[in-house]
Amino acid sequence: MSIEFNKVGYIYSEKTPFEYAALHDVDLKFSEGKVTAIIGATGSGKSTLVQHLNALLLPSSGKLNILNFEIVAKQKATNLKALRSHVGLVFQFPEYQLFEETILKDLCFGPKNFGATEEEAQEKAIRALKLVGLDQSYLEKSPLDLSGGQKRRVAIAGILAMDPDVLVLDEPTAGLDPQGAIAMMSLFKELNQKFGKTVLVVTHDMEHVLNYCDEVVVMKKGEVYSHTTVHEFFKDTTYLDELHILPPSVVRFRQMLNERGFHLPNDCYDMKTLCALIAKEVKNHG
Amino acid sequence: MGNFVLGKYLPYDSVIHKMDPRAKILAMLMVLVSIFLPAGYLGYAVLALVIVSTVLLAKLSLKFVWKSMKPMLFMLAFLMVINIFAVKTGYVLIAFGSFEIYSDAVFNTLYIAVRLMLMIMVTTCLTATTKPLDLTLGIEDLLKPFKKIGVPAHEIAMMISIALRFIPTLIEETERIMKAQASRGVDLQEGKLNEKIMAVLSLIVPLFVSAFQRAEDLANAMEARGYAPGQKRTRYKQLKFCFRDFVLLAGSLLLVVVIALMAFVL
Numbered sequence: 001m002s003i004e005f006n007k008v009g010y011i012y013s014e015k016t017p018f019e020y021a022a023l024h025d026v027d028l029k030f031s032e033g034k035v036t037a038i039i040g041a042t043g044s045g046k047s048t049l050v051q052h053l054n055a056l057l058l059p060s061s062g063k064l065n066i067l068n069f070e071i072v073a074k075q076k077a078t079n080l081k082a083l084r085s086h087v088g089l090v091f092q093f094p095e096y097q098l099f100e101e102t103i104l105k106d107l108c109f110g111p112k113n114f115g116a117t118e119e120e121a122q123e124k125a126i127r128a129l130k131l132v133g134l135d136q137s138y139l140e141k142s143p144l145d146l147s148g149g150q151k152r153r154v155a156i157a158g159i160l161a162m163d164p165d166v167l168v169l170d171e172p173t174a175g176l177d178p179q180g181a182i183a184m185m186s187l188f189k190e191l192n193q194k195f196g197k198t199v200l201v202v203t204h205d206m207e208h209v210l211n212y213c214d215e216v217v218v219m220k221k222g223e224v225y226s227h228t229t230v231h232e233f234f235k236d237t238t239y240l241d242e243l244h245i246l247p248p249s250v251v252r253f254r255q256m257l258n259e260r261g262f263h264l265p266n267d268c269y270d271m272k273t274l275c276a277l278i279a280k281e282v283k284n285h286g
Numbered sequence: 287m288g289n290f291v292l293g294k295y296l297p298y299d300s301v302i303h304k305m306d307p308r309a310k311i312l313a314m315l316m317v318l319v320s321i322f323l324p325a326g327y328l329g330y331a332v333l334a335l336v337i338v339s340t341v342l343l344a345k346l347s348l349k350f351v352w353k354s355m356k357p358m359l360f361m362l363a364f365l366m367v368i369n370i371f372a373v374k375t376g377y378v379l380i381a382f383g384s385f386e387i388y389s390d391a392v393f394n395t396l397y398i399a400v401r402l403m404l405m406i407m408v409t410t411c412l413t414a415t416t417k418p419l420d421l422t423l424g425i426e427d428l429l430k431p432f433k434k435i436g437v438p439a440h441e442i443a444m445m446i447s448i449a450l451r452f453i454p455t456l457i458e459e460t461e462r463i464m465k466a467q468a469s470r471g472v473d474l475q476e477g478k479l480n481e482k483i484m485a486v487l488s489l490i491v492p493l494f495v496s497a498f499q500r501a502e503d504l505a506n507a508m509e510a511r512g513y514a515p516g517q518k519r520t521r522y523k524q525l526k527f528c529f530r531d532f533v534l535l536a537g538s539l540l541l542v543v544v545i546a547l548m549a550f551v552l
């Protein structure tokens with residue numbers, strides 16, 4: 001079981017005047033049981049990349065191995081539905097996928113498509129709704145009457161209800177309030193730690209990368225620019241400058257203090273430990 | 287969905303692309319008229335020759351044109367079946383026991399098929415070589431004379447241009463929703479009938495919701511920028527007839543006349 005990209009290329013509208021190569025020769029192996037962040041400037045191909053994970057886009061060249069499903073460019077892929085039951089993908093702005101009369105029905109839609117009975121589906125739906133922090137009173141409401149943030153939660157719950165092994169999220173926190181965003185990210189981390197789910201999340205928020213992710217994939221102009229652990233990634237700030245990425249506040253804080261004469265170690269990513277170290281250094285100095 | 291090509295603009299650089307949209311619209315109308323004249327096989331051969339040359343002159347590939355015809359194939363098949371059962375004139379072509387297929391049934395269908403194909407080719411020539419915005423400017427100008435009898439030329443043109451503008455957006459939106467629902471296990475190809483109905487529903491409801499939302503947003507945005515339908519407006523782009531446009535019009539006129547002669551005199 002693995003998730004591997006092998007020289008994957010993707011071209012939008014191939015063989016037309018609108019042809020656009022969005023991915024070039026992507027070689028990538030996602031670690032299972034980890035939370036991996038996918039970052040990169042807008043238009044760098046993040047959404048294109050993640051849509052390959054449940055075969056919504058099929059590669060124009062190269063091949064993919066996702067949980068032992070082989071997808072090879074220019075060959076007819078089979079059994080996509082089975083793959084999609086194992087890999088749940090939450091789109092950028094998933095609000096628009098809601099359509100049923102009640103939230104309960106909408107949440108049951110996914111599980112039922114993948115063969116769950118009515119009772120099983122309802123059970124899963126109720127559990128998923130709880131996970132995203134909405135209570136049972138919502139079950140009979142219409143999903144179209146909710147606020148944007150609530151719709152987002154219901155849409156994410158719709159995928160969680162399918163109970164996939166791999167959870168892929170394309171900017172799940174864009175447009176959420178800061179509290180809601182933190183709650184969402186903690187939920188994904190929890191699903192990873194409690195149930196061993198592999199989580200892949202596209203995000204622009206470096207605080208989230210630092211606090212909730214284990215590894216980082218950087219995309220640049222349709223290519224994988226780097227793939228490292230989060231701590232490795234935030235160690236070298238000159239490298240971050242090169243990528244025009246503003247480091248998380250802890251890292252910036254430490255960097256500024258070091259520029260002004262402190263000698264704080266650059267593998268400390270926790271505000272509390274950092275404060276303790278500062279206090280110690282100040283004391284020693286005095 | 288990416289291969290939905292009917293009515294799509296293709297940005298090539300050809301003589302046809304450079305022509306004035308008004309000339310192209312008028313020429314298209316004339317060719318459409320000649321397609322409907324009953325000019326016999328020879329007439330259709332002439333028309334087909336002219337239209338195919340225009341397609342090639344516009345640097346469109348025949349493959350592209352063929353693709354834009356595909357949606358019609360189903361309709362033609364349907365027509366064929368109806369004709370086979372309904373038309374009982376001409377001579378018997380094939381007989382299966384007591385069930386007979388008459389020649390007129392087949393020839394009628396062929397006639398309609400050829401007409402439809404030619405019509406689609408002509409309209410594709412127009413839409414593939416004219417930017418949607420130019421097209422509406424052209425329509426607006428051509429409708430101007432009718433303003434006197436109360437035809438709201440500008441409003442019609444604005445409506446058409448908005449509709450054209452939103453076709454790709456809606457296609458994109460459909461594609462997005464389809465993908466999102468496919469992630470939830472929707473399979474539009476396979477499944478039982480009630481599953482299929484559910485699949486279509488899961489597509490249509492979100493599509494309508496977002497279309498209405500968009501329409502409302504657009505209306506508000508237009509009003510916020512001071513758009514009022516009845517007002518006098520100036521134009522950024524001025525259309526101008528050149529020599530080639532007159533050539534096109536003269537050519538199309540000649541075609542109508544020739545075909546009409548073939549139909550009614552010969």
Ligand SMILES: Nc1ncnc2c1ncn2[C@@H]1O[C@H](COP(=O)(O)OP(=O)(O)OP(=O)(O)O)[C@@H](O)[C@H]1O
Nearest residue numbers: 012013020022040041042043044045046047048049
């Ligand atoms: N349907 C499409 N047709 C043609 N080109 C597309 C299509 N979708 C995306 N692209 C192009 O592919 C490139 C990568 O797009 P993608 O959506 O993967 O970017 P992204 O990294 O997700 O950006 P963002 O952070 O803005 O979501 C972009 O340059 C975009 O213009």
Ligand SMILES: [Mg+2]
Nearest residue numbers: 046047092170
């Ligand atoms: Mg994206």
